[in-house]
Amino acid sequence: MKKSMKILIGMVVVIIIALGFAGNYFYNYALVPAEKDFLSGSSSEKSPELVQAEAWFTDDNNRTTWQMESVDGLNLSAIYLPADKDQKKTAIIAHGYMGKAEDMAQYAELYHSLGYNVLLPDARGHDASEGDYIGFGWDERKDYQQWIQEVLTKTNPDEAIVLHGVSMGAATVMMTSGEKLPDNVKAIVEDCGYTSAKDELTYQLKQMFNLPPFPLIPVTSLVTKIRAGYFFGEADAVKQLHNNTTPMLFIHGDKDDFVPFYMLDEVYAATDAPKEKYVVPGAGHAEAFSKDPAKYKEIVANFLAVHL
Incomplete structure (x- = not known):
């Protein structure tokens, strides 16, 4: 073998090793559940409404814990808060990336004030639920199909169900919308969800x-397929929305620089189901509710009144 060919082969091997290292590094950085240095916590003072919602939400007298085994054998956990009166309707609320059910007090209180039972799952790999990777909504969509069935089994077989998700939770409910769902699922609310895992990670790679x-996104996608069982291209909310028939409310802040605002138009256009759009001026990522709580509640309540 010529010396030049040996050098070329050696260079190719080095490049492959380097790409494998980089792909695994980015996988660990983005997909392994752990504290993320790029996620900034909120340091703003809590509003009186939030303080009140949290006091109700954290009272053990108002809630119980549900457990469920996923199709791939994970023990998943959720918080359940029954309505004051049985009105046969339940909201299932999905939190965001590296969040948890305990973060969602205001959303839970919103639905409870409208007479809903509320179920708040911890996504796989988050807080009380098992899992060693983040599915960006793709594996979680199957979990939500199971949570829907859990609601129907434990409450009423004719229960009306609403799905509401924020950020990754919004992507989760959009991806869930493309699956075969029972007629009990009457409406879906997505708040600042991304178009696909590939699009969001590409955007964040550029931003950060x-x-x-x-080559990093394709390489990390391959690593993700090997380690977690899915390619980034599979976790696609837009493709799932093409199959959606459930009425959907789309919410996004026009100052969102984490899930960019332009993604709203793409997901909104992807479904032919009955739909509405609510753009919140001046709201950053996942700030639509806190920016104008009264308006947010009004928009959600009016949308649900039409479709339930």
Whole structure:
């Protein structure tokens, strides 16, 4: 073998090893559940409404814990808060990336004030639920199909169900919408969800590291397929929305720079189901509710009144 060919092969091997290392590093950085240094916590003072909602939400007298085994054998956990009166309607609320059910007090209180039972799952790999990777809504969509069945089994077989998700939770309910769902699911509310895992990770790679998508996104996608069982391209809310027939409310803040605002138009256009759009001026990522709680509640309540 010529020396030049040996050098070329050696260079190829080094590049492959380097890409494998980089793909695994980014996988660990983005998909392994752990504290993330790029997620900034809120330091703003809590509003009186939030304080009140949290006091009700954290009272053990108002809630119980549900447990469920996923199709791939994970023990998943959720908080359940029954309505004051049995009105045969339940809201299932999905939290965001590296969040937890305990973060969602205001959303739970919103639905409870409208007479709903409320179920708040911890996504796989988050807080009380088992799992060693984040599915960006893709594996979670199957979990939500199971949570829907849990509601019908434990409450009423004719229960009316609403799905409401924020950020990754919004992507989760959009991806769930493309699956076969029982007629009990009457409406879906998505708040600042992304178009796909690939699009969101490509955007974040540029924002945080100023890097182009190639070759890191395809390589990390392959690593994700090997380690977690899915390609980034599979976790696609837009494709799932093409199959959606459930009425959907789309919410997004026009100052969102984490899940960029332009993604709203893409997901909104992807479904032919009855739909509405609510743009919140001046709201950053996942700030639509806190920016104008009264308006947010009014929009959600009016949308549900039409479709339930």
